Amino acid sequence: MKLLNKTDDKFVFELDFKEKELLVEVLKLYPVLDPAYQKLSDSLDEEEISLSCKILKEDLLEHQEKNRQMVDEIFGEGSPFKRDALHCNLELGAEQLECLLQVLNDIRVGTWRNLDSPGYDELEKLRLEKSDVVPLVVMDVCEYFEYHFLDAIGL
Amino acid sequence: MKSGTLPVKEIDEKSKSKERLEPGYLVICWDDPINLMSYVTHVFQVVFGWAHQKAEYHMLQVHNNGKSVLTRENFERAEHYVHQLQKYGLQATMEKED
Numbered sequence: 001m002k003l004l005n006k007t008d009d010k011f012v013f014e015l016d017f018k019e020k021e022l023l024v025e026v027l028k029l030y031p032v033l034d035p036a037y038q039k040l041s042d043s044l045d046e047e048e049i050s051l052s053c054k055i056l057k058e059d060l061l062e063h064q065e066k067n068r069q070m071v072d073e074i075f076g077e078g079s080p081f082k083r084d085a086l087h088c089n090l091e092l093g094a095e096q097l098e099c100l101l102q103v104l105n106d107i108r109v110g111t112w113r114n115l116d117s118p119g120y121d122e123l124e125k126l127r128l129e130k131s132d133v134v135p136l137v138v139m140d141v142c143e144y145f146e147y148h149f150l151d152a153i154g155l
Numbered sequence: 156m157k158s159g160t161l162p163v164k165e166i167d168e169k170s171k172s173k174e175r176l177e178p179g180y181l182v183i184c185w186d187d188p189i190n191l192m193s194y195v196t197h198v199f200q201v202v203f204g205w206a207h208q209k210a211e212y213h214m215l216q217v218h219n220n221g222k223s224v225l226t227r228e229n230f231e232r233a234e235h236y237v238h239q240l241q242k243y244g245l246q247a248t249m250e251k252e253d
Contacts, residue, residue: 009245033244038241038246039248040234040237040248040249041248041249041250042249042250044249044250044251044252056237056238056241058235059238059242060238060241060242065243086219098201101194101197102242102243104245105190105191105194105243105244106244108189108244109187109189109190109244112188112189117187118188119188120188124189127250139189143191146191147191147193150191150193150197151192153195153197155193155194155196155207
């Protein structure tokens with residue numbers, strides 16, 4: 001995958017067919033992160049912030065729903081992929097790129113969370129043991145695309 | 156009850172409401188082994204409108220110290236920022252300043 005062209009509000013990436021397939025497949029998993037996982041505070045009185053916590057959860061669910069719709073729009077009819085014999089060009093607007101970054105990160109963090117939030121060492125151990133391969137691959141695939149998208153916006 | 160004296164509960168509610176308007180709430184981002192450093196920098200830039208250098212400084216604080224106090228706000232604004240950071244999948248909370 002590489003960035004072919006970039007303007008203020010448009011990014012064009014070149015992907016091979018394997019990359020395209022991986023991206024489309026991994027995005028189907030969204031959303032993974034359970035909004036209930038997030039907490040508003042460690043120290044504030046639970047009763048005092050119960051309404052805020054409820055709003056937070058609803059807000060996160062709504063946000064995931066909006067992102068899901070945008071992903072469906074991006075990869076639905078009028079696909080963003082332009083093909084030639086060997087490669088696909090993926091054209092994304094700035095807002096779409098931002099959405100994909102959030103979506104990929106949700107899948108990574110949610111998958112990590114579903115593994116019981118392993119620490120740095122435990123993650124390494126999981127890799128060496130080659131247990132739970134699928135979630136680790138999912139996380140790696142998301143990371144791969146996240147890096148390329150972040151690189152495209154200059155980070 | 157003397158006239159002009161508020162019941163204790165009402166006084167509590169009023170002082171809590173007043174407390175919420177004061178900038179005594181810290182927005183903290185916590186380290187985790189999963190969010191990419193460049194992603195965290197990006198999120199700080201988007202949510203707070205910070206320049207890259209400031210966003211990166213706070214990202215490194217999170218990475219090296221386990222957390223970073225990102226801003227000190229009143230209750231409502233602190234809550235807003237926590238919501239925004241969590242939408243991006245970061246581990247952020249708001250805590251009352253000691």
